[in-house]
Amino acid sequence: MESDSDSDGSHISATPPRKSTPSPPPPPPVVVSKKSRIRIKPSKSKPKPDPSGSSKTQSKSDPIQQATLLSLPTDLPFQIRRPSDAPSISYSIETLPAGYFSSSHSASFSKIRRPLLNLEPSEVEQPVFTSGASDSRAEGADLRKRGKSQLPNLIGSSAPMPSVKPRTSGAGEGNFVKLNMNGKRKKFLNKRGKFGGKRYKSWRFKSQREKEEEQEEAVGELKQRGGCKRREIDGDAVEEAATAARKEPSEENLVKLLRLVHGYDCFRDGQVEAIKMVLAGKSSVVVLPTGAGKSLCYQLPAVILPGVTLVVSPLVALMIDQLRQLPHVIMGGLLSSTQTPEEASESLKQLRQGGIKVLFVSPERFLNEEFLSTISSLPAISLVVIDEAHCISEWSHNFRPSFMRLRASLLHKTLNVRSVLAMTATATTTTLDAIMSALDIPSTNLIQKAQLRDNFHLSVSLVRNRMKDLLNLIKSPPFVEVQSMIIYCKFQYETDQINRYLNDNNILAKSYHSGISAKERSYVQELFNSNKIRVVVATVAFGMGLDKRDVGAVIHYSLPESLEEYVQEIGRAGRDGRLSYCHLFYDDETYFKLRSLTHSEGVDEYAVNKFLREVFPADKNSCGKICSLIKESASRRFDMKEEVMLTLLTRLELGDVQYLQLHPQINVTGTLNFHKSPPPLLAQKVSAIAVILKRSETKHGQYIFDIPTVANDMGVTAVELINQLYDLKLMGEITYEMKDLAYCYRIIEVPTDLLSLSADITRWLSEVENCKVRKMDAMFNAAYFALNLCDTMQGCSGANHTPCLQRKILDYFSGVDNADFCKKIGQSSPFLRADIKVFLQSNSQARFTPRAVARVMHGIASPAYPSTAWSKTHFWGRYTHIDFQVVMEAAKEELKNFVGKDTL
Numbered sequence: 003m004e005s006d007s008d009s010d011g012s013h014i015s016a017t018p019p020r021k022s023t024p025s026p027p028p029p030p031p032v033v034v035s036k037k038s039r040i041r042i043k044p045s046k047s048k049p050k051p052d053p054s055g056s057s058k059t060q061s062k063s064d065p066i067q068q069a070t071l072l073s074l075p076t077d078l079p080f081q082i083r084r085p086s087d088a089p090s091i092s093y094s095i096e097t098l099p100a101g102y103f104s105s106s107h108s109a110s111f112s113k114i115r116r117p118l119l120n121l122e123p124s125e126v127e128q129p130v131f132t133s134g135a136s137d138s139r140a141e142g143a144d145l146r147k148r149g150k151s152q153l154p155n156l157i158g159s160s161a162p163m164p165s166v167k168p169r170t171s172g173a174g175e176g177n178f179v180k181l182n183m184n185g186k187r188k189k190f191l192n193k194r195g196k197f198g199g200k201r202y203k204s205w206r207f208k209s210q211r212e213k214e215e216e217q218e219e220a221v222g223e224l225k226q227r228g229g230c231k232r233r234e235i236d237g238d239a240v241e242e243a244a245t246a247a248r249k250e251p252s253e254e255n256l257v258k259l260l261r262l263v264h265g266y267d268c269f270r271d272g273q274v275e276a277i278k279m280v281l282a283g284k285s286s287v288v289v290l291p292t293g294a295g296k297s298l299c300y301q302l303p304a305v306i307l308p309g310v311t312l313v314v315s316p317l318v319a320l321m322i323d324q325l326r327q328l329p330h331v332i333m334g335g336l337l338s339s340t341q342t343p344e345e346a347s348e349s350l351k352q353l354r355q356g357g358i359k360v361l362f363v364s365p366e367r368f369l370n371e372e373f374l375s376t377i378s379s380l381p382a383i384s385l386v387v388i389d390e391a392h393c394i395s396e397w398s399h400n401f402r403p404s405f406m407r408l409r410a411s412l413l414h415k416t417l418n419v420r421s422v423l424a425m426t427a428t429a430t431t432t433t434l435d436a437i438m439s440a441l442d443i444p445s446t447n448l449i450q451k452a453q454l455r456d457n458f459h460l461s462v463s464l465v466r467n468r469m470k471d472l473l474n475l476i477k478s479p480p481f482v483e484v485q486s487m488i489i490y491c492k493f494q495y496e497t498d499q500i501n502r503y504l505n506d507n508n509i510l511a512k513s514y515h516s517g518i519s520a521k522e523r524s525y526v527q528e529l530f531n532s533n534k535i536r537v538v539v540a541t542v543a544f545g546m547g548l549d550k551r552d553v554g555a556v557i558h559y560s561l562p563e564s565l566e567e568y569v570q571e572i573g574r575a576g577r578d579g580r581l582s583y584c585h586l587f588y589d590d591e592t593y594f595k596l597r598s599l600t601h602s603e604g605v606d607e608y609a610v611n612k613f614l615r616e617v618f619p620a621d622k623n624s625c626g627k628i629c630s631l632i633k634e635s636a637s638r639r640f641d642m643k644e645e646v647m648l649t650l651l652t653r654l655e656l657g658d659v660q661y662l663q664l665h666p667q668i669n670v671t672g673t674l675n676f677h678k679s680p681p682p683l684l685a686q687k688v689s690a691i692a693v694i695l696k697r698s699e700t701k702h703g704q705y706i707f708d709i710p711t712v713a714n715d716m717g718v719t720a721v722e723l724i725n726q727l728y729d730l731k732l733m734g735e736i737t738y739e740m741k742d743l744a745y746c747y748r749i750i751e752v753p754t755d756l757l758s759l760s761a762d763i764t765r766w767l768s769e770v771e772n773c774k775v776r777k778m779d780a781m782f783n784a785a786y787f788a789l790n791l792c793d794t795m796q797g798c799s800g801a802n803h804t805p806c807l808q809r810k811i812l813d814y815f816s817g818v819d820n821a822d823f824c825k826k827i828g829q830s831s832p833f834l835r836a837d838i839k840v841f842l843q844s845n846s847q848a849r850f851t852p853r854a855v856a857r858v859m860h861g862i863a864s865p866a867y868p869s870t871a872w873s874k875t876h877f878w879g880r881y882t883h884i885d886f887q888v889v890m891e892a893a894k895e896e897l898k899n900f901v902g903k904d905t906l
């Protein structure tokens with residue numbers, strides 16, 4: 003999810019020849035300027051290159067796309083209406099006829115309304131506040147067409163678990179289109195006539211292009227669902243069964259409800275336990291394997307419990323998928339940063355009015371005052387679900403600082419939440435401890451099953467000629483029989499290369515990574531789901547939450563960064579319970595590169611201290627002030643990735659002492675034009691304008707100002723100021739633009755001893771960095787062990803390494819540390835010091851820290867030393883095989899010796 007290996011690191015080249023090259027340009031000066039925190043002058047923004055590259059042209063001439071579009075049904079069951087006199091908000095609500103469900107206990111069954119959200123599934127929810135003034139929204143996905151498959155219960159032991167069925171050629175059942183349950187044909191009701199199909203309630207004119215995109219997306223959704231019709235649901239029966247289960251949550255009553263709501267016959271392993279725990283109001287952690295059906299553990303309670311269920315998810319795309327997968331009796335909603343403020347307000351309004359039963363939110367929402375006050379004013383939050391709960395822990399493979407906000411104190415005390423359900427498929431014992439302590443969940447409330455399904459056939463091989471090896475693998479049994487497969491790569495450029503290579507070899511494939519547009523990504527997913535392509539070649543960006551049941555194989559073209567990542571990714575295969583094949587290619591070189599990348603977020607005490615000095619102004623009276631840190635420029639100044647800065651700020655907010663309070667990210671540089679009243683006249687009426695006139699610079703008749711500065715003067719929050727400006731804009735008085743996305747915060751307490759605070763934080767960050775390295779080593783060692791050291795008596799044979807890999811994975815999750823048997827990484831090199839010396843001499847105009855030098859030697863780009871400039875040096879990536887700490891130590895020594903240099 004968060005891993006930058008999707009985008010970073012693709013620059014890493016093989017060790018270049020030793021020859022002298024021209025010196026790269028010096029990095030930006032590493033001088034801290036206080037002015038940089040509050041910027042008045044707008045910086046010239048360069049047009050950004052289209053990350054999708056030529057994807058648009060490509061998709062137009064794409065034969066698969068053309069074929070798909072040509073075969074579109076002409077009688078699609080939806081209409082698109084857009085009145086011309088519409089304000090610029092856009093959402094759509096589906097309303098079932100009143101009385102479709104009669105409910106006495108809550109609004110949840112009275113009608114089913116499904117908001118159509120105008121949003122793009124971006125990779126990660128960004129905690130951003132965007133002004134309505136400058137919004138342009140991507141097209142929405144139709145979230146209503148969610149045909150629910152009715153499938154045999156194939157995974158889990160409480161349910162009848164068939165012996166793992168082998169995958170036969172063409173056995174792909176397709177996704178989502180299973181309609182047969184218990185051998186009986188279920189009735190499906192086409193709601194088209196009844197509900198008038200899809201009704202877009204949209205009050206804004208959209209461009210022709212937008213309309214086309216919207217149609218394509220809706221069609222995609224329909225196709226993704228395989229044109230599946232809805233199951234008829236008897237609302238009264240659901241209501242009756244829910245009431246019975248509320249009164250007596252026996253397994254019998256729960257199964258009755260399960261049949262009605264989900265169409266399944268029995269629960270899978272762990273589900274009943276989890277559901278009973280939730281219904282008893284006990285907070286719990288559920289650790290079940292991928293594809294085991296964790297979502298059902300909150301979906302069914304949501305039908306039974308009277309209040310709202312909040313589901314916190316790390317990815318917007320994941321939230322959208324989960325919203326789609328909600329059973330039809332549950333009214334779902336979503337709050338994400340991709341919505342306009344109006345859309346978000348509409349969701350909150352619906353929430354307040356009882357129109358939403360399950361709300362998907364990003365953890366960043368817990369920064370938003372309006373959201374928090376709405377939540378705390380609700381009569382009842384029955385349940386908060388934390389999906390992918392490992393994100394809470396810095397010891398997981400996917401730590402999200404924003405998840406730190408979800409602590410027991412906030413959830414229980416401030417928001418009065420009844421119980422919390424934390425769910426994950428991949429948590430080590432250390433991660434689990436961290437989750438349980440953050441959420442205050444007793445160990446008795448842990449529901450944990452084996453973290454690996456038993457329908458995987460795992461194999462490993464050493465890379466010789468990677469592309470050819472891959473092709474041979476796909477063309478030989480059992481992979482040649484597999485209808486639907488995913489190939490995971492580390493770098494975006496690899497996915498594109500392999501995609502071309504496979505298509506050249508008559509294998510229908512598409513690549514998927516965060517560098518292509520959201521629209522194209524969902525298009526690829528749609529082609530895959532409808533079995534129009536056989537292979538998706540993807541980075542880590544593809545996968546989480548992906549529930550295509552008939553994926554029969556996952557191939558790792560390069561090593562994952564941790565066993566958690568490996569387990570998550572192979573977990574996309576075999577979700578139909580059949581045997582699925584997972585092959586891993588590995589080699590030392592990739593391991594070295596990836597191990598280097600685990601150091602890309604490391605920082606030194608020096609940088610942390612510099613950061614803290616800028617976060618906390620020298621001004622003694624700064625408590626209570628709103629400050630901001632412009633992300634892009636600060637990232638370069640401190641040579642810190644944006645995520646690292648956010649981690650630091652979150653720690654300053656949520657650590658032992660609360661030094662600051664984070665606010666939503668906003669663009670902090672405003673440029674204002676007056677249109678009706680003369681500025682001084684308007685200033686007499688509106689205090690915001692008076693302050694802006696006082697605090698702004700004028701340039702070409704425009705007023706340029708810093709939003710936090712004006713907000714501080716007015717004694718309001720930045721968001722309140724923006725709302726005032728927005729009102730003036732609607733009145734035609736002004737127009738404005740905002741830029742320079744920044745972290746915003748209010749200072750609560752200025753630390754007295756910055757030095758020791760820096761030392762503490764740095765120690766913590768370096769433990770996190772080491773933890774990542776250990777994860778990488780454990781992954782490599784498991785593969786190495788399977789191939790080289792495995793005791794074949796344990797059941798491994800030939801290409802089958804299932805028994806030993808399974809054991810390694812389970813040991814790893816249960817905390818058995820057996821990763822130390824293979825030490826591939828070098829601890830010394832005779833030429834290292836000499837090379838560093840030459841490097842420093844040939845770049846004498848630049849300033850370095852030991853870490854900056856080690857990064858160059860390891861081929862790791864950083865904000866102040868970008869690969870565009872530094873990968874040209876022939877030392878770039880030359881020492882990936884030597885431990886990063888060893889290189890850093892050597893750099894420290896050389897910097898000390900380097901006469902005339904600031905050794906830092």
Ligand SMILES: Nc1ncnc2c1ncn2[C@@H]1O[C@H](COP(=O)(O)OP(=O)(O)OP(=O)(O)O)[C@@H](O)[C@H]1O
Nearest residue numbers: 155266268269270292293294295296297298427547
């Ligand atoms: N009791 C059940 N019987 C049959 N199918 C079930 C049952 N429970 C869940 N499923 C189905 O199993 C599939 C996987 O469920 P879900 O997406 O909740 O898995 P998950 O545990 O969240 O997996 P991941 O961690 O990989 O996201 C879904 O299609 C779901 O409908």
